[in-house]
Amino acid sequence: MSVIAPDFKLSGFIKSLLDNIFWILLLFVLIGLPAVFMILIVIEMPIIDGELLTPFLALSYLVNPTRTLPVIQAFMTTDIFRVMAFPGFGFAALLAAGTIFAERKMMAKIQLRVGPFYCGKFEGILQLMGDGLKLISKEIIIPAKADKPIFWAAPVLFVATAAAFVALIPVAPGWVVADVDLGLLAVFAVIGFFPIITILSAWSANSKYPFIGGIRALFQMVSFEIPLILSLLGVVMVTGTLNLSEITASQSNFPWIVFLPIGAIVFFIAMLAELERIPFDLPEAESEIVAGWLTELSGMLYGLVQLGSYLKLYAFAALFVVLFLGGWNGPMVVPPFPEEIITEGIEMGPITLSIEGLPLLTQEMLNGTLWFVLKTVGVIFFIILPRGVFPRVRVDLLLDLGWTKLIGLCFINIFIALGLVYAGVLGPGGLQ
Amino acid sequence: MVGELAGNYSTVVLMFAFGIAAMAPALVISRMISPRKRSNPVKFLPMECGQVPSGEGRTHFMMQYYPYILMFVVFDVMAIFLYAWGAALLELPKSATLPMMGFLAIMFGAMAPALYLSGKRRIW
Numbered sequence: 001m002s003v004i005a006p007d008f009k010l011s012g013f014i015k016s017l018l019d020n021i022f023w024i025l026l027l028f029v030l031i032g033l034p035a036v037f038m039i040l041i042v043i044e045m046p047i048i049d050g051e052l053l054t055p056f057l058a059l060s061y062l063v064n065p066t067r068t069l070p071v072i073q074a075f076m077t078t079d080i081f082r083v084m085a086f087p088g089f090g091f092a093a094l095l096a097a098g099t100i101f102a103e104r105k106m107m108a109k110i111q112l113r114v115g116p117f118y119c120g121k122f123e124g125i126l127q128l129m130g131d132g133l134k135l136i137s138k139e140i141i142i143p144a145k146a147d148k149p150i151f152w153a154a155p156v157l158f159v160a161t162a163a164a165f166v167a168l169i170p171v172a173p174g175w176v177v178a179d180v181d182l183g184l185l186a187v188f189a190v191i192g193f194f195p196i197i198t199i200l201s202a203w204s205a206n207s208k209y210p211f212i213g214g215i216r217a218l219f220q221m222v223s224f225e226i227p228l229i230l231s232l233l234g235v236v237m238v239t240g241t242l243n244l245s246e247i248t249a250s251q252s253n254f255p256w257i258v259f260l261p262i263g264a265i266v267f268f269i270a271m272l273a274e275l276e277r278i279p280f281d282l283p284e285a286e287s288e289i290v291a292g293w294l295t296e297l298s299g300m301l302y303g304l305v306q307l308g309s310y311l312k313l314y315a316f317a318a319l320f321v322v323l324f325l326g327g328w329n330g331p332m333v334v335p336p337f338p339e340e341i342i343t344e345g346i347e348m349g350p351i352t353l354s355i356e357g358l359p360l361l362t363q364e365m366l367n368g369t370l371w372f373v374l375k376t377v378g379v380i381f382f383i384i385l386p387r388g389v390f391p392r393v394r395v396d397l398l399l400d401l402g403w404t405k406l407i408g409l410c411f412i413n414i415f416i417a418l419g420l421v422y423a424g425v426l427g428p429g430g431l432q
Numbered sequence: 433m434v435g436e437l438a439g440n441y442s443t444v445v446l447m448f449a450f451g452i453a454a455m456a457p458a459l460v461i462s463r464m465i466s467p468r469k470r471s472n473p474v475k476f477l478p479m480e481c482g483q484v485p486s487g488e489g490r491t492h493f494m495m496q497y498y499p500y501i502l503m504f505v506v507f508d509v510m511a512i513f514l515y516a517w518g519a520a521l522l523e524l525p526k527s528a529t530l531p532m533m534g535f536l537a538i539m540f541g542a543m544a545p546a547l548y549l550s551g552k553r554r555i556w
Contacts, residue, residue, distance in 0.1 A: 004440045008535075014523040040464070062434070079446060082443070082448065083443065083446050085449050088447060088450075089447070089450060089451065089454065090482065104530050108447065118446055124547070133442030135462075136458065136461060136462045136465070136466070137465055137466055138462075138466055139466045139467050139468060140459075140462060140463065140466060141475060141476065142476070143476060143477065143478045143479075143489070144476040144477065145478075145489060152459065152533050155455075155459075156451075156452055156455050156456055156459065157453050158516075159452075159455045160448045160449075160450075160455065161448065161451075163447050163448060163450065163451030164444050164445075164447050164448040164451070164481060167443060167444045167446075168444065169448035177443050177444070177447055178441065178443040178447070179440070180440045180441055180444070181437075183513065184446065184515075185512070186441070188512070189473075201533070203490065205478070205489070206489035206490060207479060207480075207485075207489045208476030208478065208479060208480065208485070208489060208491060209480075211477060211489065211490060211491065211493075216494060219497050219500065219501075222500060223504070225504065225508060226504065226508055226511050227507070229511045229512065229515075230514070232516065233511075233514055233518045236515060236519050237518040237521045238481070240519060240520070240521060240523070241519065241520035242515070242519050288435075290479060290481065294476065295479050295532055296479060299466060300458055300462035300540060301458055301459070301463055303458075304455055304459070306456065307455075308497075332438050348543060350443060399497060403500065403547055407507045407543070408438045411536070411540065414514075414536075418521075418527070421522065422526065422529075
């Protein structure tokens, strides 16, 4: 029997609000203010431009753009910013969240439903936030005989591994978290961790459905790893480098999908299999084995695995864009930063504000990011489209597809690349 | 030199660590604000569609696809070896491709009988 929630009373709500405000004020006056004064007495404030730095002066610095913009610019070149915000976790998580919402709406349209509709007034735009709050406030139930440390750690490791994958993707010229020489091999190394985490999570649950799902995930990833690796060899052969930034820069005239379409198709199919998406969603086949290796995960553990899998989806789509669709390359559509603002300043009524340190972001970077995001969104669309269109394949057909047909196509692709290089079409003296 | 090379990869590790540092608090907060009721031991049994679970959770499995795992161990390494050649293809003389053709022939030639044998159910 669940307890029915008591009726909402406005007077009670206002009383609780006033209570909270009273306690916050009391604690601030009794503890907060004395602490601030004690710190001000103990710490010697620095002298800047012949003036003693008082809290008032510090606040006036904060709202002065000529002082804050260089600090922001310096901060944007640090590793911390890159890891946390732009080409790293924040950017990827934003795109992943958008993907989840777009996928739910798109599936609904394909299946003649409305999808998320009420939360957030407009087309259910806040549904994702509501789901997050729901997941975080749900009880986490762990099977009694489960291996608890591994069971807790596996979803976190899944997200962290997906984040490490995101770190290797170049978004705009110079905007990449880890610009390593062997970038593509590092990608393969990171991808190799996913089946291990899956099988660890499945084994630690000590339940039958997760175990079956984990074994399926293992076989699926094993049989599609080799087509995945071999399908990208053609790109490496015609560019002669493994650095992902250099591979993107080499496609300024033609994207490689023009010359190596077979490799692109094989990589796309192997990507769908690695992402465990329909038609290759055997590890989480919900009509056969409940939810596969996710069966025993509840509450936030499930939420973390979902976040990790969508980060992985973004990273794979971005890898496809970087390798075959030309990454950040595209016609310049972003207008240049207006010169008058730099030379003369902004006129706001009687005052003229001249700001040093503008522009914060270069035109190339904005344009590259725009094209990268557009292409990535397009690829993500084609990744989530099969979910509404195709049925699931059988396990033996899956293994047969991965081991015979795709590997055969990969070899054809390698010989096409070899022919293009030796015929002088690509490489030194060729088109690019 | 080696340290410099390894240092390039430190941001990947940093990103991995940030993933852990950002996501572990979500679990901790969830554990703090979510209800924890230990009222019923049946709740903590493994999920078997509403039935009382029978037998061990980690059952012995008939590994029907075991030969594919064996093939993976061999051919994954061979596929990575191809990258050393592919990345240097533009600098190599054309005569250096002939040994690679031999390597590919061995790889293909080994894969075909391996696939044929792994398809025969009786011997596994």
